[in-house]
Structure formats: structure tokens, C-alpha cells
Amino acid sequence: MASEAVIALDQGSGSSRALAFDSRGRAIARAQFPLRTFYPKPGWVEHDAEEIVRTQERALDAVLASLPRSTRVLGVGMASQRSTVILWDGKTGKPLCRALSWQDGRAAGLLQSLAIDPASIPEKTGLYLTPYYSAPKILWLADQIPKVRAARDKGRLRIAPVGSYCLWRLTRGGVWTVDPSLAQRTLLLNIRTMDWDQDLLARFGASRDFLPPLAASTGSFGFITRSGRKMPVLALLGDQQSAALGLGGEEPGAGILNYGTGAFFLLNTGTQQHRVPGLLTSVAWKRGGRPCQYLEEGTVHAAGASFEWLRQNFGLLDRLDRLDSMCRRSKNRILALQAIGGLGAPRWDYSTFTSYMGFNSASRPEDLVRGIAEGIAFLLADVVSAARSAGLEIRSVQASGGLSKADYLLQFQADLIQRDVLRVAESEATALGVASLAAQEAGAPWARSLRGRGGGRRFKPSMPPERAERLMSGWRLFVEAQQKVSAALRKLDVLP
Numbered sequence: 001m002a003s004e005a006v007i008a009l010d011q012g013s014g015s016s017r018a019l020a021f022d023s024r025g026r027a028i029a030r031a032q033f034p035l036r037t038f039y040p041k042p043g044w045v046e047h048d049a050e051e052i053v054r055t056q057e058r059a060l061d062a063v064l065a066s067l068p069r070s071t072r073v074l075g076v077g078m079a080s081q082r083s084t085v086i087l088w089d090g091k092t093g094k095p096l097c098r099a100l101s102w103q104d105g106r107a108a109g110l111l112q113s114l115a116i117d118p119a120s121i122p123e124k125t126g127l128y129l130t131p132y133y134s135a136p137k138i139l140w141l142a143d144q145i146p147k148v149r150a151a152r153d154k155g156r157l158r159i160a161p162v163g164s165y166c167l168w169r170l171t172r173g174g175v176w177t178v179d180p181s182l183a184q185r186t187l188l189l190n191i192r193t194m195d196w197d198q199d200l201l202a203r204f205g206a207s208r209d210f211l212p213p214l215a216a217s218t219g220s221f222g223f224i225t226r227s228g229r230k231m232p233v234l235a236l237l238g239d240q241q242s243a244a245l246g247l248g249g250e251e252p253g254a255g256i257l258n259y260g261t262g263a264f265f266l267l268n269t270g271t272q273q274h275r276v277p278g279l280l281t282s283v284a285w286k287r288g289g290r291p292c293q294y295l296e297e298g299t300v301h302a303a304g305a306s307f308e309w310l311r312q313n314f315g316l317l318d319r320l321d322r323l324d325s326m327c328r329r330s331k332n333r334i335l336a337l338q339a340i341g342g343l344g345a346p347r348w349d350y351s352t353f354t355s356y357m358g359f360n361s362a363s364r365p366e367d368l369v370r371g372i373a374e375g376i377a378f379l380l381a382d383v384v385s386a387a388r389s390a391g392l393e394i395r396s397v398q399a400s401g402g403l404s405k406a407d408y409l410l411q412f413q414a415d416l417i418q419r420d421v422l423r424v425a426e427s428e429a430t431a432l433g434v435a436s437l438a439a440q441e442a443g444a445p446w447a448r449s450l451r452g453r454g455g456g457r458r459f460k461p462s463m464p465p466e467r468a469e470r471l472m473s474g475w476r477l478f479v480e481a482q483q484k485v486s487a488a489l490r491k492l493d494v495l496p
Contacts, residue, residue: 003071006439007063007231008431009056011080011162012239013037013047013101013261016055018063019431020073021439023446025453027428028071031062038098042496045103045341049086049095052162053169057226060170064227076224077235077438079242079430080163082185085134087141088165089151090158093173096147099162100137102185103262103301103341107136108350110143116203124200126184126191126273126281128348132301132341134161135187135204142205157210161185163236164212167221171233175222178212180283180292181238186211191273191283194292217285218441235437239430240264241284243400244295246433247424248452253395255384257413257421258429259403262344263303263376265383267296267392276390278346279383285437296392298345298383304403306338306372316365320402327370327408334358334371335478344379346386347479352486353495357478373409378475381416385472398422400429407459415463416472425455 003022010017013035020029033055038046067073083102088095100106108131118129127133138159141148151157160168161182168176183189183196188206190197196208215221221233237245244256244266252270257263266282271291273281284293302309307323310316317323335357337343342350356371387394399410399421414421432450439447461468489495 003068004074004444005067005071006074006435006442006444007060007076008435008438009060009076009078009166010239010431010434011052011056011078011166012430013081013084013103016052016059017431018056018059019428019435020063020067021432021435021450023444025432025446025449029063029066031059031066033058037101041106043105043108045101046098047084047101049088049099049165052086052099053166056166057170060224061226064229073229073231074442074444075232075234075438077237077434078163078167078233079237079239079434080161080166080182082161082182082238082240083133084162085137085186086160086162086165087138087148088158090156093169096151096157097141097145100141102132103305104137105131105342105350107131107140110140111136114203121187122275122281124190124192124197125187126283127187128280129187130342130348130350132299132344133185133187135200135206138206139204152210155209159206159210160212163238167233167236170224171222175233176212177215177221177236179215179217179236180286181217181241182236183214184283185238191281216288218287218437232442234441235434237285237434237437240266240297241282241295242433243429244268244433245285245436246429246431246451247398247400249398250293250451253393255394255397257380257397257399257404259303259376259399259401259409261304263300263380263401263403265298265380265387267387267394269294269296269392274390274392276386276392278348278386280345287437296387298380298386300376300379301341301344302338303376306340306376307369309340310369310372317369321405323369323373323403324406324408326366327373327406330364330366330370332358332360332363332367333374334363334367335475336368336371336375337479337482338372338375345383349483351490352483353489355482370408373406374412376403377409377413377416378472380413381472382476384417394419396422398424400424400427410459411462414459414461416468418461418465418468420461421459423456423459
């Protein structure tokens with residue numbers, strides 16, 4: 001009997017990946033190709049849109065080449081980075097400019113000139129008015145890039161998140177759609193009506209004609225034909241939602257910590273939308289014929305990106321597997337507010353400078369590395385605290401992502417939030433999540449075996465609650481002080 005498999009395409013900030021999973025949940029083939037990131041100016045972060053597609057195609061082709069011809073591919077699931085946006089010519093299929101990364105903050109100044117009440121945005125979109133999302137980037141590009149304006153004026157402009165663009169290219173222009181988890185990150189989706197919001201479209205210079213039609217996260221998304229195989233695409237989802245699903249976070253009360261380029265805390269709230277000050281109300285996934293599931297979400301913009309910054313700019317921590325040992329060698333605490341790309345939840349502050357406090361004559365490089373690691377944990381603890389203050393139940397906390405391999409980081413995180421943190425042994429959560437949706441849509445009885453497979457190490461709080469509270473109080477005092485100082489320095493035009 002021929003074996004069965006599903007393929008997950010995982011397009012992220014640092015690479016494009018493809019994995020094939022069999023009916024036992026094993027990754028029987030995988031491939032990964034790096035994706036370059038460009039930093040042309042401070043605060044500007046870009047990708048080459050053609051390279052995004054090219055690396056994803058190469059990864060898929062490599063996996064297909066590794067699969068026996070007798071293996072039946074039931075379907076493909078696609079997960080991708082969310083707020084990164086691509087603009088292209090719908091007639092030629094060519095990108096009109098580089099893709100602006102979710103980390104790109106160039107539109108911050110533009111937002112200040114818009115006559116938009118920031119308080120109205122969360123109610124409509126579940127998000128906050130920041131340059132982190134696609135709509136401000138779209139407005140900036142239309143204002144600054146002549147090719148974008150020309151395509152718009154000719155009615156040929158196409159705008160979409162990375163996942164939708166990859167789907168359009170891989171199906172050779174056959175499928176033009178977006179699911180709610182990706183559509184929301186444009187800042188143009190009204191999550192009350194689950195439709196593009198006409199007022200926001202007008203304010204950000206967009207048009208329904210330029211955006212993909214909305215669909216559920218699962219369904220029939222056409223076919224990808226490569227290497228002599230014709231494979232149905234059955235799932236389309238944002239990467240963080242996919243990771244939460246792959247880690248078993250499909251039930252209300254399940255909390256997920258994901259430490260990647262950015263760091264995220266996601267809390268499943270079921271079919272109920274909640275409004276927690278400082279947090280995002282995110283669409284989790286929408287299965288065909290079923291109500292939407294939702295998440296409360298908090299973002300730390302620079303997690304893994306902070307250590308990449310250390311490596312590139314200062315030659316520190318050349319390998320992430322040394323993070324744990326460097327933290328343990330540190331003898332002096334440094335408070336580190338990594339505001340590269342701005343402060344995410346719950347502050348949503350794009351004007352405060354990256355700041356450090358506590359350097360002395362005995363300070364060593366490992367103290368700075370530890371300070372940044374602890375700063376990530378502090379910022380995530382602020383997110384967890386906001387969810388708790390709103391009365392949301394957190395039944396479990398699971399951790400994944402590249403940085404979660406550092407024992408020191410997860411132990412400090414457990415201490416700060418005073419909850420057990422289970423590091424899930426599964427390193428392919430994002431791929432598994434979207435693969436499980438595709439397998440389920442294909443009717444595979446083994447689909448659920450791809451989710452929440454358990455295992456891993458449990459980190460229990462070892463710090464007394466009073467000590468954790470003092471640390472959190474000191475951290476918040478430090479952040480508040482840096483916000484005030486940054487505002488004053490900007491007013492005096494001392495720093496740019």
C-alpha cells in the first residue's frame with residue numbers, strides 16, 4: 001500500500017522551508033534555504049520578494065525530490081510571516097518594490113500625520129495603530145514609489161501578505177485569496193464583520209480591488225504542480241497561529257510562548273473575542289463552516305533579532321547555542337531594553353531608544369548577553385501580566401522556538417511569571433500546525449497526531465514570588481524612566 005504524506009511550506013523572516021510528514025507524524029523529508037534581510041536605513045527592513053518565492057520553490061522541489069514516487073501527497077499547507085507585505089503588478093506578476101518586513105518602521109512618521117483616532121483601531125481590527133502592520137507600509141509605498149502609483153492608476157496593483165503572494169505564484173496565478181489570520185495583519189480587516197473595512201481602505205489609500213478575496217483558513221486553494229505531481233493546497237495560515245496549533249494550543253486557556261526572530265505570547269480564548277488593554281485580539285484560524293477561533297497576543301519585536309544585532313554590530317554571541325552558557329557566566333545584572341523595531345505589547349511605543357542600565361567597571365560581554373535575554377523575558381512577563389489582569393485563565397504555558405533551547409532563559413521566564421513553562425521537544429511546531437490542518441481537510445484520520453505531541457522539559461518557578469514581584473517592579477520603573485528620557489531627548493533634538 002502506498003504511503004501518505006502532507007507537505008508544509010513554512011515561509012519565515014530568515015528562511016523558506018518545506019517539510020513532508022507521514023501518517024506517524026514523522027518528518028520524512030525537509031529542506032531549508034536562507035532568506036536575506038536588507039537594512040538600507042535605520043528602521044528600514046526589507047526582503048526581495050522574488051527571493052521569497054524562489055527559496056520557497058527550491059525548498060518544495062528538494063522535498064519532492066526526496067519523496068518516493070509511491071508516496072501520495074494528500075495536500076499542502078502554507079504558513080508564512082504575517083505583516084510583511086508585497087506589492088506587485090497583477091499583469092506581469094513582477095514585484096514593484098522590495099517587500100517591507102513586519103519589522104520595518106519607516107511609516108511611523110506618516111502615521112502621526114493621519115487624521116485617525118488611534119482608539120478606534122483596536123475595536124475594528126483587534127490591533128493597534130503602529131507601523132508594524134501592512135497598511136501604513138502600503139500608504140508609504142504608494143506615496144514614495146512611482147511604480148506603485150503607476151500600477152495603481154492602471155488598476156494593475158496587487159497587494160497581499162507573503163502567504164497570499166506565494167500561493168498566487170505557486171499556483172501560477174490561479175488562486176488569489178487570503179485567510180483571516182493573514183488578512184488581519186494588514187490592519188484593513190474588520191474582525192467584527194470579517195470583511196475589508198471600507199473606511200480603513202480609504203484612509204490608507206487602498207482598494208478592495210487591489211486586495212485578495214477573503215476565505216477560511218482551510219479549503220480548496222487550487223493546485224501546485226511541480227516535479228510531475230499535482231498537489232492540492234488545503235490550508236493557509238499565519239506562522240504564529242500555526243505554531244500555536246502545532247504545539248497543541250487549540251483549546252481555550254492554552255498559552256504559547258514562541259521565541260523566534262520576534263517573541264510572542266498567545267493565549268487561546270476560544271470563539272470569544274476579548275479586549276485586553278495593550279494586547280492584540282488575533283484571529284487564530286477559521287475552519288470552513290465553523291466559527292472563528294481567537295487568541296490574545298503580545299509581541300516582543302526583537303528577540304532573536306537582538307542577538308543577531310549583537311553578532312553583526314559587536315561580534316558577540318557568534319552562535320546561539322552559546323546563549324545559555326554566556327548567561328550563566330554572567331556575574332552582574334544589566335537591565336536591557338531592546339527597543340530595536342520599537343516596543344511591542346503592551347506599550348506599543350516606537351519612540352523610546354534602546355537602553356541599558358547597570359554597567360560598571362566589572363561588566364563583561366556575557367553580562368550584556370544575559371541582560372538582553374532577561375529583557376526578552378521581562379517583556380513577555382509584562383504581556384502575561386496584562387492577560388492575567390483582565391481575568392483571563394491561563395491553564396498551561398508551552399514554549400518553543402530557537403531561543404527556547406536556552407535553559408537560563410526559560411527558567412528566568414518561569415520565575416518571572418510564577419508558572420510552569422513546558423519546553424516542547426518538537427522543533428517543527430509551525431510546520432506541524434499547518435500540516436495538521438491540511439491533513440484534516442484531506443480527511444486523513446491521523447491529522448490530529450501532528451498536534452501537541454508533548455514531551456520536553458518542564459521549568460518550575462524557583463524564585464520566591466516576592467523576589468519576582470520586586471524584579472518586575474524594578475523593570476517597569478526602568479522602562480518608564482527610559483520612555484520619559486527618550487521623549488525629552490527627542491524634544492531637544494539631541495538624538496535622532
